[in-house]
Each structure stands twice: as structure tokens, then as C-alpha cells.
Amino acid sequence: MLDREDWLPLARKLDWEFSYTTEQQVFPEVISGHPWLPQSSWQDWEESFKTSYREYVQNQHEKDMAVYAVRDAVGRLENVQSLATPWINGLKIHAAALPLAEFTGTIGNLRGARFGRDSAWRAMACFGALDEFRHTQIPLLLMHELVRWNSQFDWAHKFYHTNNWFAIAARHFFDELTLGQNAIEFHIATNVILETGFTNLQFVGLASLAHEAGDYLFEKMVTSIQTDEARHAQIGHPVLTLVMKHDPDYAQYLIDKWFWRNWHLFSILTGVSMDYLTARDQRSGSFKEFMDEWIVDQFFRTLDEFGLKKPWYWDIFLDELDTYHHMIYSTAYTYRSTLWFDFVMPSPSDRKWLRQKYPKYWNDMDAVWERIGERWKAVGPGPDNERLVLGSALPAFCELCQLPLSAGTPHNNTANVLAHEGNDFIFCSQPCRWIFLREPERYANHKGLVKRVLSGEAPTDFKALLTYFSLTPDTWGKDVYAGDYDWLQRGGAATP
Ligand code: MN
Numbered sequence: 001m002l003d004r005e006d007w008l009p010l011a012r013k014l015d016w017e018f019s020y021t022t023e024q025q026v027f028p029e030v031i032s033g034h035p036w037l038p039q040s041s042w043q044d045w046e047e048s049f050k051t052s053y054r055e056y057v058q059n060q061h062e063k064d065m066a067v068y069a070v071r072d073a074v075g076r077l078e079n080v081q082s083l084a085t086p087w088i089n090g091l092k093i094h095a096a097a098l099p100l101a102e103f104t105g106t107i108g109n110l111r112g113a114r115f116g117r118d119s120a121w122r123a124m125a126c127f128g129a130l131d132e133f134r135h136t137q138i139p140l141l142l143m144h145e146l147v148r149w150n151s152q153f154d155w156a157h158k159f160y161h162t163n164n165w166f167a168i169a170a171r172h173f174f175d176e177l178t179l180g181q182n183a184i185e186f187h188i189a190t191n192v193i194l195e196t197g198f199t200n201l202q203f204v205g206l207a208s209l210a211h212e213a214g215d216y217l218f219e220k221m222v223t224s225i226q227t228d229e230a231r232h233a234q235i236g237h238p239v240l241t242l243v244m245k246h247d248p249d250y251a252q253y254l255i256d257k258w259f260w261r262n263w264h265l266f267s268i269l270t271g272v273s274m275d276y277l278t279a280r281d282q283r284s285g286s287f288k289e290f291m292d293e294w295i296v297d298q299f300f301r302t303l304d305e306f307g308l309k310k311p312w313y314w315d316i317f318l319d320e321l322d323t324y325h326h327m328i329y330s331t332a333y334t335y336r337s338t339l340w341f342d343f344v345m346p347s348p349s350d351r352k353w354l355r356q357k358y359p360k361y362w363n364d365m366d367a368v369w370e371r372i373g374e375r376w377k378a379v380g381p382g383p384d385n386e387r388l389v390l391g392s393a394l395p396a397f398c399e400l401c402q403l404p405l406s407a408g409t410p411h412n413n414t415a416n417v418l419a420h421e422g423n424d425f426i427f428c429s430q431p432c433r434w435i436f437l438r439e440p441e442r443y444a445n446h447k448g449l450v451k452r453v454l455s456g457e458a459p460t461d462f463k464a465l466l467t468y469f470s471l472t473p474d475t476w477g478k479d480v481y482a483g484d485y486d487w488l489q490r491g492g493a494a495t496p
């Protein structure tokens with residue numbers, strides 16, 4: 001029998017010259033990606049893991065067994081019920097956003113497995129596809145147990161099949177990132193930006209918070225997933241190296257575009273969970289501190305090594321580090337009945353902590369919570385008064401990221417309008433406008449929520465809209481305590 005070293009290089013590097021067709025026909029640029037180069041240019045493509053299928057299957061089996069062991073030990077319903085209520089609601093966001101997005105990663109990787117330009121890349125992308133399928137199944141399995149207790153967990157499977165506004169935004173993102181993408185852009189946007197950059201926040205930063213919160217199941221789930229991500233993320237780096245060599249402007253464009261798109265989504269998923277839905281004494285640092293360490297410092301050092309520059313909107317991004325997820329959270333709290341999880345108001349001590357961590361604009365943010373607190377005080381606590389402390393007009397959405405126009409600060413909203421081929425488009429920020437303008441043919445015909453309402457496809461009446469969002473009085477988002485905060489009744493909100 002041959003030794004591993006004798007057969008593996010041959011099995012991984014198995015490209016050949018075509019005799020009855022052309023390379024352009026086998027790997028069309030539209031689906032393999034730009035720049036289109038002959039295979040000889042890609043033949044040195046290499047990654048460090050060099051896994052065989054046999055090793056892959058063995059390894060994954062062991063990882064699955066470890067997840068099951070943790071589930072059997074601490075994954076019972078009563079374990080989840082014993083966690084802090086705000087944390088459980090952070091879990092509901094992730095339970096919905098994660099599994100089927102991972103499945104779109106399966107499709108994206110399969111595109112690389114067929115249209116990637118080197119055989120070792122294609123082999124690695126096959127494993128990537130299997131990884132992402134695993135990342136779909138694990139959370140669906142673990143969350144399923146919780147559906148009979150709390151119907152908001154039903155959104156783990158249902159979310160991407162709904163017309164909920166956040167699902168429209170998340171689909172807009174993943175449809176472009178993974179489902180409808182050529183192999184080169186997919187691997188740079190997904191492996192380099194999302195997996196090397198942002199999932200570290202989720203899978204390392206948030207996993208450590210989960211540990212502090214006592215949620216060992218979530219911790220195990222995301223750290224197990226992360227071991228796969230760390231392996232298949234390696235596909236993107238040698239792809240980026242070659243794109244940098246042949247078309248550095250395009251490489252820089254992909255970084256600038258996808259960094260911004262990822263930033264908005266992750267500042268919601270991770271930022272809100274870290275700064276609002278994790279108990280104050282369990283936070284090891286602020287979202288911004290995680291961003292500073294993992295993204296601003298480490299990730300951009302990695303990009304620097306590729307010869308890439310910081311995005312042109314760097315100052316806008318640094319400002320948003322202090323504002324965006326705060327703006328989104330207060331907007332989402334105001335419109336909580338349009339979402340499938342519950343919310344908590346930051347207490348005076350939370351707000352004091354937020355002021356310390358985000359000194360630049362917190363005054364503006366604090367005023368928003370002050371007003372919400374005053375409103376609760378005026379109407380009094382209780383589920384019956386919930387609707388009196390609630391936004392009931394449809395907010396407007398950015399026509400690039402599809403998220404509410406919540407960029408900038410309460411005093412300086414950065415929404416802007418663009419006239420394009422006879423239509424007006426509105427964007428939350430300059431980078432979203434810039435991305436749209438680079439590829440208008442890709443984005444202009446998307447049917448966002450406002451377009452659906454204007455065309456009669458979605459209802460105008462707010463209550464009917466909640467049904468359109470697949471929500472019912474049972475499942476729509478509420479204040480966890482229905483405004484019954486002892487600090488609020490004591491009048492503590494006035495002096496945080
Ligand atoms: Mn994954």
C-alpha cells in the first residue's frame with residue numbers, strides 16, 4: 001500500500017489539459033470569476049491543511065461526538081431555561097440567523113468545488129461544502145428541543161422562509177455572498193472577510209461570553225463550528241494572493257465592498273448580543289473592544305500583508321464603531337413587535353457602562369433611552385401597555401443593506417438619496433451608496449420592503465404587516481419585563 005505522502009499530492013493536484021473542449025468553456029469567467037487566467041497561473045495554489053477525505057470524515061465524526069456529549073450533559077431544556085432571559089433572546093437571534101445561512105455556504109462552496117481554478121482548491125471546497133452542511137444541521141438539531149417550550153425558537157428553521165424585514169436584509173446579503181456568486185468573489189468575500197475577519201468575533205468573542213453566561217451548549221456549538229471555519233477559510237488566502245497579483249484594484253474593491261456589507265450584519269448579530277443581551281457582570285469587554293482587537297488591529301494587519309489598503313471609508317467605519325449597533329438596537333426596541341425575539345432596556349448601570357465604553361456619542365444614544373423610559377413611566381408597566389411604547393409606522397430601509405436607516409447618530413442621520421435612471425434610491429450611509437453605484441445592475445431591481453408596500457404586494461396597515469412578517473401575538477417581540485423595571489419605577493432613569 002502507498003504511504004500517504006506518496007498518493008496525497010497526486011490526488012490533490014490532478015489538473016489536466018483539455019483536448020476536446022477549451023479551458024474557457026470548462027471554467028467560464030462569469031461563474032469562475034475575474035480575473036480569468038489560464039490554469040498554469042493557478043498551478044501553485046496551495047493551502048496548509050492538505051486533508052484527505054478519510055482524515056476529514058474521521059475528524060468530523062469525533063467533533064460531532066463531542067458536541068453530542070455536551071448536549072447530553074448540559075443541553076436539556078431546563079439547562080437553557082436557567083439562563084438569563086436577555087441571553088436567551090440573543091440565542092434566538094443566532095438560532096434564526098445562523099443555520100440556513102450556513103446552508104447557503106454549502107452552495108457557495110460547491111460552486112468553488114466545481115469552478116475553482118485549481119484541483120486542490122476544488123478538493124478543499126468540497127470539504128467546505130460538507131462543513132457548512134454540518135453547521136446547518138447542528139444548530140437546527142440543538143434548537144429543535146426548545147421549540148416546544150418557546151415558539152420563538154421555531155424561527156431557527158423558519159426565518160429565511162419569511163418576509164420579515166430582517167430576513168429580507170439577511171437574504172439580500174447571503175444571496176449575493178454565497179448563492180449567486182462566482183467562485184473567486186465567493187472565496188474572497190466569504191473565506192477572507194467573513195470567516196477570517198468577522199466570525200472570529202462570533203466564534204471566539206461570543207463563545208467566551210457564552211461561557212460566562214453559563215451557556216455551555218452554545219459555546220460548544222460555535223467553537224466546534226469554528227474549527228471547520230479555520231480550515232476552509234484557508235481557501236480564500238491563496239485566491240486573494242493571485243487576484244492581488246493580476247488585478248489589485250479589483251481585489252481592493254472586493255475587500256472594500258464586502259467588509260462594509262459584513263460589518264453592518266455582524267454589528268447587529270454580535271454587537272447587540274454583546275452589549276445589550278449579555279448580563280453586565282458577564283461581559284468581558286465591549287463589542288467595540290472586540291472589534292478593535294480582532295478587526296481593526298489583527299484583521300487589517302492580515303490585509304496589510306497582502307498589500308491591501310484600509311477601505312476608503314475608514315473614518316466613517318471608525319465612527320460607526322461607536323454608533324451603529326446602538327442605533328440599530330434602539331430602533332429595533334422601538335419596533336420590537338416586528339421581530340421574533342424579546343428585548344430588554346439597558347438599566348442605569350448598563351448605561352453608565354455604555355457611556356464609559358462609548359464616550360464619543362453616548363449622550364445622543366442615552367437621550368433615546370431616556371425618552372423610552374419616560375414613556376413607560378407615563379403609561380405604566382404591564383403587557384397591556386406594551387403597544388403604547390411601540391413604533392407603529394413603517395420605518396424606512398436602506399436600498400443596499402436593506403436595514404433601517406439607522407446610520408449616523410440621532411442628531412446626524414447619514415441617510416442619502418440617489419437619483420438613478422428615473423428612480424430615487426435611499427441609502428443609510430455613503431459606503432452603501434458607493435457599493436450600489438459600482439454595480440447598479442446587480443442591485444437596482446431588488447424588491448425591498450418599501451417597494452413591496454408601494455406596489456401593493458405587502459400591506460400598508462401596520463398590524464397586517466406583522467402578519468406579513470410571519471408574526472403572531474405569541475411570537476412578536478416584547479419587552480422582556482413589560483416595562484416593569486424597579487429602577488424605572490423608582491425614577492432612576494433620569495440620572496443614569
Ligand atoms: Mn460555517
Ligand code: MN
Nearest residue numbers: 105132195229
Ligand atoms: Mn464557512
